[in-house]
Amino acid sequence: MPFLGRDWRSGGDEWLKTEKGWEKVKIRRWKIFENLNENVVSRCYKRYDPEESKQIACTTQPHIFIVKNSTKEQKCQTSLSEAFSKLDMSGAARDIKRFSYVRKLLEVIIRNKFSSLSGSAQRCIFQILQETVQRVIQTKNDVKLMKTLLNDTHKALNKGKYLHVGSRSLWNMHLNSLQQMMIALEELHIDTPTDESPSLCDLPDDCMREILYKLSDREDIINLGQTCDRTSSLTKEDGLWRDLCVYYFDEVQMAKVLKNNETIESVRWSCLYERLVKRFGFKEDYTELLNLCKHCNALYWSCHGHPCPYPDLEKESASLSPVMCMELFCS
Numbered sequence: 099m100p101f102l103g104r105d106w107r108s109g110g111d112e113w114l115k116t117e118k119g120w121e122k123v124k125i126r127r128w129k130i131f132e133n134l135n136e137n138v139v140s141r142c143y144k145r146y147d148p149e150e151s152k153q154i155a156c157t158t159q160p161h162i163f164i165v166k167n168s169t170k171e172q173k174c175q176t177s178l179s180e181a182f183s184k185l186d187m188s189g190a191a192r193d194i195k196r197f198s199y200v201r202k203l204l205e206v207i208i209r210n211k212f213s214s215l216s217g218s219a220q221r222c223i224f225q226i227l228q229e230t231v232q233r234v235i236q237t238k239n240d241v242k243l244m245k246t247l248l249n250d251t252h253k254a255l256n257k258g259k260y261l262h263v264g265s266r267s268l269w270n271m272h273l274n275s276l277q278q279m280m281i282a283l284e285e286l287h288i289d290t291p292t293d294e295s296p297s298l299c300d301l302p303d304d305c306m307r308e309i310l311y312k313l314s315d316r317e318d319i320i321n322l323g324q325t326c327d328r329t330s331s332l333t334k335e336d337g338l339w340r341d342l343c344v345y346y347f348d349e350v351q352m353a354k355v356l357k358n359n360e361t362i363e364s365v366r367w368s369c370l371y372e373r374l375v376k377r378f379g380f381k382e383d384y385t386e387l388l389n390l391c392k393h394c395n396a397l398y399w400s401c402h403g404h405p406c407p408y409p410d411l412e413k414e415s416a417s418l419s420p421v422m423c424m425e426l427f428c429s
């Protein structure tokens with residue numbers, strides 16, 4: 099007689115059917131307690147000071163202790179949906195400091211791994227995608243980047259149409275939800291300034307230079323240079339391109355893109371920057387990143403920190419780029 103025991107590889111998860119489909123019980127339970135906790139804390143604050151309670155956005159440190167695997171095939175046992183819920187990715191999508199990291203993370207996952215993700219991970223990604231679209235609609239910033247991301251999602255859904263994890267109805271649900279997001283972005287109306295309202299070109303050169311030096315994308319600088327004659331001459335300044343070259347690349351990389359008999363002084367910095375980006379790619383730069391603590395394997399946002407069980411040890415963490423984060427959960 100065959101012996102039917104528990105699967106030794108994993109204890110399995112309990113699932114619950116909700117209006118939006120199946121959800122892991124432990125994640126749902128965690129979300130409910132998290133909401134309860136926030137409500138109780140904000141009520142206490144309200145009693146204490148009604149004005150201060152309005153400013154409370156986050157009462158906890160979003161973090162998760164990663165359980166690593168020793169196999170190369172699967173780097174960690176923690177699921178993507180559980181990790182992203184505990185790291186408050188939806189909240190991060192609404193945060194100006196973490197938005198670009200979340201957008202890039204969505205981009206790399208959707209382009210490379212979406213069809214092989216589990217159904218709950220796919221739903222989690224779409225939930226975060228909806229939050230990013232909402233933020234773009236509210237702020238009217240990053241519209242072009244968001245449209246590119248939605249087009250990438252459309253391509254990924256078409257590519258994985260016949261070969262994907264999860265049911266066909268779930269895939270159709272993604273398609274419907276994507277269509278709604280695309281329509282919402284298309285209908286977004288951005289007000290053009292009237293002639294009377296002050297524009298960027300009305301600022302003095304010094305102020306305009308300050309803004310220009312904060313831009314990191316070559317395309318943004320070139321586009322800004324096309325808006326008026328003054329910005330055009332400011333964007334051609336060598337100092338601007340020199341700062342970008344020095345900030346993003348080192349001397350060894352600069353030497354590698356010089357042609358015969360050329361020196362750094364003999365080449366225009368704008369030309370050098372173009373060559374460097376072409377050869378080494380655009381270096382990612384984020385205000386806030388996900389960090390992995392080397393002592394306790396906690397994954398956390400650099401701005402929030404984490405409750406380390408080893409407070410006496412010297413802090414040692416590794417920053418994870420969006421690609422590294424994807425590889426951790428989607429190997």
Ligand SMILES: [Zn+2]
Nearest residue numbers: 391393394406
């Ligand atoms: Zn730690």
